[in-house]
Amino acid sequence: MTTKTRHDVASLEELREKGRLIVQVGKAEIGLFEVDGEVRAWRNLCPHAFAPVCEGRVCGTRLASNVYEYVYGRDQEILRCPWHGWEFDLKTGQHLAGEQKLRGYKAEVEEGRVYIEM
Amino acid sequence: MTDSSRIAQTEEGAEAPRIIDADVHNAIGHKDHLLPFLPKAFHEQWLRGGPGYGGGYYGNNSVNRSDAVTDTGGAPGSDPLFLKKHHLDRYGIDYAVLTGSGILGISLNPDPDFGNAVASAYNDWLVETWLKASPQYKGSILVNHSDPPEAAKEIERMARHKDMVQVIMCSGSRQLFGQRVFHPIYEAAARHNLPVAIHPGTEGRGIAGPPTPSGHPTRYLEWHNILPTNYMAHVNSLVCEGVFEKFPEMVFVAIEGGLAWLPHLMWRMDKNYKGLRDTVPWLKKLPSEYIRKHIRLTTQPIEEPERKDHLNAIFDMIDADHMVMFSSDYPHWDFDNPQIALQQIRKPLRDRIFARNAMDLYGLHTRPQVGEGAVRA
Numbered sequence: 001m002t003t004k005t006r007h008d009v010a011s012l013e014e015l016r017e018k019g020r021l022i023v024q025v026g027k028a029e030i031g032l033f034e035v036d037g038e039v040r041a042w043r044n045l046c047p048h049a050f051a052p053v054c055e056g057r058v059c060g061t062r063l064a065s066n067v068y069e070y071v072y073g074r075d076q077e078i079l080r081c082p083w084h085g086w087e088f089d090l091k092t093g094q095h096l097a098g099e100q101k102l103r104g105y106k107a108e109v110e111e112g113r114v115y116i117e118m
Numbered sequence: 119m120t121d122s123s124r125i126a127q128t129e130e131g132a133e134a135p136r137i138i139d140a141d142v143h144n145a146i147g148h149k150d151h152l153l154p155f156l157p158k159a160f161h162e163q164w165l166r167g168g169p170g171y172g173g174g175y176y177g178n179n180s181v182n183r184s185d186a187v188t189d190t191g192g193a194p195g196s197d198p199l200f201l202k203k204h205h206l207d208r209y210g211i212d213y214a215v216l217t218g219s220g221i222l223g224i225s226l227n228p229d230p231d232f233g234n235a236v237a238s239a240y241n242d243w244l245v246e247t248w249l250k251a252s253p254q255y256k257g258s259i260l261v262n263h264s265d266p267p268e269a270a271k272e273i274e275r276m277a278r279h280k281d282m283v284q285v286i287m288c289s290g291s292r293q294l295f296g297q298r299v300f301h302p303i304y305e306a307a308a309r310h311n312l313p314v315a316i317h318p319g320t321e322g323r324g325i326a327g328p329p330t331p332s333g334h335p336t337r338y339l340e341w342h343n344i345l346p347t348n349y350m351a352h353v354n355s356l357v358c359e360g361v362f363e364k365f366p367e368m369v370f371v372a373i374e375g376g377l378a379w380l381p382h383l384m385w386r387m388d389k390n391y392k393g394l395r396d397t398v399p400w401l402k403k404l405p406s407e408y409i410r411k412h413i414r415l416t417t418q419p420i421e422e423p424e425r426k427d428h429l430n431a432i433f434d435m436i437d438a439d440h441m442v443m444f445s446s447d448y449p450h451w452d453f454d455n456p457q458i459a460l461q462q463i464r465k466p467l468r469d470r471i472f473a474r475n476a477m478d479l480y481g482l483h484t485r486p487q488v489g490e491g492a493v494r495a
Contacts, residue, residue, distance in 0.1 A: 048392070062399040067360035068298065070399065085393035097395035098404075 004117045012112050015039065022054055025118060030105060032114060033058065035077055035090045041116045042079070042093060043103040051083035053102065061087055061096065132484040135212035137456055138476035140416045141317070141373050141445035142205070144248050144255075145219035146240075147196035151247070155239035163232055164239075171226040171324030175338035178451060181319075186449030194449035195219050198251035205448045206254055209456050212485050214448075215256050215283060215476070216248055217373065222288040222317050225263040226324025233262035234272070241276050249281040253486040258286035258315060264325070266299055270306035277310035283480040284313040284371060289345075290320030292327060295352045296359030308365040313414070313479060315371035316352065318345045349375035350383050353413055357387065360400040362412045369479060371414045374447060378421045381435035384409055410438040414479060416445035417471060418454040426462045439467050443476040 009023040010032055021032040022044055029044035031054025046053035060075035078096070079088045086095055093102035106117040146152055149165055156164055163170075186194035186204065195201060206214060221240050227233045237260045248255045259276040261269035269287075276282055285307045293299060295316070307314045321341070322329035329348070335341040349372050356362065356370055387405035395401070401408070423429055433439065446454050460468045477483050 062396040064402060065399045067364045067400040081393075087396065095392070097392045 006115050006117050008113050009041075009116055010114045012039070012109050012114055015114060020054065020058065022052075025116065028118070029054070030116060030118075031055075031079075032107065032116075033079070033090050038091075039107040039109055039114055040090055041105040041107040042088075042090075043105075045103070046081045046083065046086065047095075047100040047102065048081070048086055049083060051081050053079065053081045053086075053088065056080045056082040058090070135473045135477060135482055135485050137209065137211045137444060137472045138213045138215070138480070138482060139206075139211045139446050139448070139456075140215045140371075140443040140476055141217050141418060142201070142214035142448050143195045143219040143450060144198075144201070144216040144244070145193045145195035146221065146243065147192045152236070152239050152243055155242040155246075157235055160232055160235045160239075163229075164236060169221050169224050169227060169236060170229075170232070171223040171320065173323035175341050177338040177342075181450055183449045183451055183453060198248050198255065201448070202252060202254065205446070209446075211254075211446075211456070212473075213254055213256055213476070213480075213482050215258065215480065216244065217258055217286055217315070217317050218244075218260055221260065222286070223290060223320035223323055223326075224260065225288050226290055226320055226326050228325050230262060230265040230268070234265055234268045237262045237269075238272055238275070241272065241282075245276075245279055245281075249279065253281070255281070256480065256482070257282045258284050259312070261285055261287050261303060263287040263291060263295075263300065263303065266302045270302040273303070273306035273310065273312070277306075277312060282312070283482075284315050286315045286317060286373075288320040288326075289316040289318045289348055289352060289375070290323055290326035291352075292325055294355035296355030296357070296361050298359065301361070301364065304361060304365050304368055308368050311367070313369040313371050315373050316349075316375075317373045318348065318375055321345055321348050346376040346379050350379055353409065354383065354387065356412075357405045357408045358398050358401070360398065362408045363400050363402065369412055369414055371416070371443075371479075373416045373445065374418060375415065376419070376421060377415045377417075377436070377442060378429075378432050380409070380415070381432060384436070410436075410441065413441060414475070415442050417442060417460065418445040418447045419452045420454055420459050423462075429462045430464050430467075433463065433467060439470050440475055440478070442467075442471050443479070444472050 007025050010021050015021050015032050023030050031042045031044045033040045044052050044054040057080045059078050061078045063071045063073045065071045077090050079090050088102050093104045108115045182194040188197040188200040224233045224236050240260050244257050249257050259282050261272050328334050384406035391405050
């Protein structure tokens with residue numbers, strides 16, 4: 001059994017300034033995003049083709065709708081992979097058009113520092 | 119093909135059909151035969167110009183089997199009695215879904231008023247000449263897809279005939295069939311629970327676009343080889359435009375367009391959807407799932423790979439044994455003989471293809487009440 005270690009990875013202020021951060025923890029690259037007031041940490045590896053997914057656009061999307069209707073929503077809550085354009089829900093890591101998910105880590109903010117467990 | 123092992127029993131104890139042929143071409147023996155059903159204003163145009171959608175390629179003598187000329191020297195497929203004897207009785211076929219001949223491309227005549235009038239006349243002629251001749255004949259309501267509102271009216275007019283089992287239109291077109299201009303046709307068909315079928319052969323003719331995006335193939339062989347690309351384009355369009363979200367019960371029948379291309383199309387659509395979902399936000403599941411639920415295919419001309427197991431492998435990849443129905447294309451030259459055409463296909467699926475899938479789609483659950491040669495004159 002492996003025990004998780006808490007890593008101090010960034011300052012919240014820097015994350016807010018830059019909009020996102022990609023940090024290195026051991027051999028892994030982790031993308032940090034603040035979504036709706038909460039910090040999310042996702043492995044910078046797309047489950048589809050191993051692209052650096054966390055370098056993709058943070059955006060909204062067209063929500064499920066009726067035929068020929070266009071409903072924009074989830075602004076700044078969607079991460080779009082820079083290679084094949086897969087959309088991931090930044091809150092859950094779920095791919096919007098399939099079963100796959102981003103690998104995520106528990107993130108916490110304490111006294112202006114961002115910690116992740118991995 | 120009449121061995122008793124093939125004859126299933128329905129729940130009521132009546133015999134289920136053994137073979138349903140989903141593509142049989144009934145021909146108009148002579149142009150005059152349509153006149154009683156055509157407004158006088160169009161008689162001269164019809165008699166002198168015919169269906170008027172031009173073009174076409176030089177094939178091997180004729181599109182028709184030369185042995186299918188009727189007893190009285192009539193055009194192949196023009197005599198209900200002869201067709202029954204020469205095709206249905208010979209192969210133990212219980213039902214023939216009639217798909218017309220030499221008139222399917224009426225959608226591609228530049229004049230939509232003429233196209234609508236001829237389609238209506240054909241449908242009335244079909245009822246009188248064929249559907250009243252034998253319960254073994256089932257009709258397809260021909261529509262002029264170039265005028266969708268009028269096509270919808272024609273469906274409304276003809277759907278009351280219980281022996282009309284689907285709508286049919288040619289696959290040659292100016293536009294892809296998913297596009298919303300065509301939706302009135304699907305709305306009318308869905309209202310009457312009728313599948314919508316397309317049939318090839320008019321690609322590049324009349325006002326249709328060229329048979330490929332890079333123009334016209336040089337010879338008939340080359341043109342015939344590549345017809346399935348148009349089917350791929352239409353199926354792709356129907357799914358992506360959300361036709362099956364808008365009309366959730368609709369079934370689209372792709373007659374005579376081959377089937378081995380389907381795994382490729384499904385995989386490609388699913389792959390692209392995973393990255394481009396937001397461009398078609400009305401789709402709620404993978405494109406291949408819509409295809410499995412809403413598309414049906416007919417067998418002729420069945421692919422003939424050298425290795426027997428390859429065709430079964432394709433069916434495994436499609437993963438939807440309910441999708442495929444037997445068809446012969448009688449009396450055309452590339453006819454598939456039901457006694458040998460499907461021998462490569464694993465038996466449980468073959469049995470579904472011969473009858474079960476068409477029974478379910480067209481509601482033909484029991485064999486027709488008719489004896490040998492019992493065509494009403």
